[in-house]
Amino acid sequence: MFTGIIQEVGKVTKIEKSPTGLTLFIEIKKIIENKKIGDSIAVNGACLTIVEIKDNNVRFDVIDETLSKTNLKNLEIGSEVNLEPALTLSQGIDGHLVQGHVDCEGIVERFEGQKLTVKFPLNIAECLAFKGSVTINGVSLTISNLQEDTLTVSLIPHTLENTNLKNLTKGNTVNLEVDLIARYLKNMMEKRDNEAKYEFLKERNLI
Secondary structure (H helix, E strand, C coil): CECCCCCEEEEEEEEEEECCEEEEEEECCCCCCCCCCCCEEEECCEEEEEEEEECCEEEEEEEHHHHHHCHHHHCCCCCEEEEEECCCCCCCCCCCCECCCCCEEEEEEEEECCEEEEECCHHHHHHCCCCCEEEECCEEEEEEEECCCEEEEECCHHHHHHCHHHHCCCCCEEEEEECHHHHHHHHHHHHHHHHCCHHHHHHCCCC
16 A cells, blocks of 8 residues: 655666566665565555665566556656555554556546646546545546546656656656545445346346
8 A cells, every 4th residue: 555655766777577477676765764675665666576686776576467567567667656654553544545446548648737648548437536535656636627538637846856857748658546445436326337237137047
């Protein structure tokens, strides 16, 4: 579990193909202290497990399932990535509860001044709300404008300075994770709707 408050921007130092996906090597200077193999770090919002630590170089194995839903597949040597260590019980939640389970990729439509507009797949539309929370590349943000297939967030100077969002341009892909509560509410409502359907009742010998 994470909060969407980025604590460091790391750099990709090496990328290797593996039988199950990719192996990423990322230079991490600040948050690697006291971390060990098996710990979790959100990389651009995707929860990854540390499998090796050598000085400041940290190795992560990324499976095909994760690559298919995130922009990690587009990383190159030198790419900057947003980093956040897993939430601890003694830590305050300054952003919002984030699982590190990226729902999909969005595409940057506009980035003017401090306003970032992202086009999103329609299958997550029901989990988005005006003034609600969304995670973009691991950053907890508030939706300031919501249209049928685009959302806009306003970025403060601190966020721009301390995350890789400042590097975005039109056409770039970003990782999107919807609000945790919205995801579960959507799931509950879908199950409730299904209970009234003929096939649902027939399968359970209720009609």
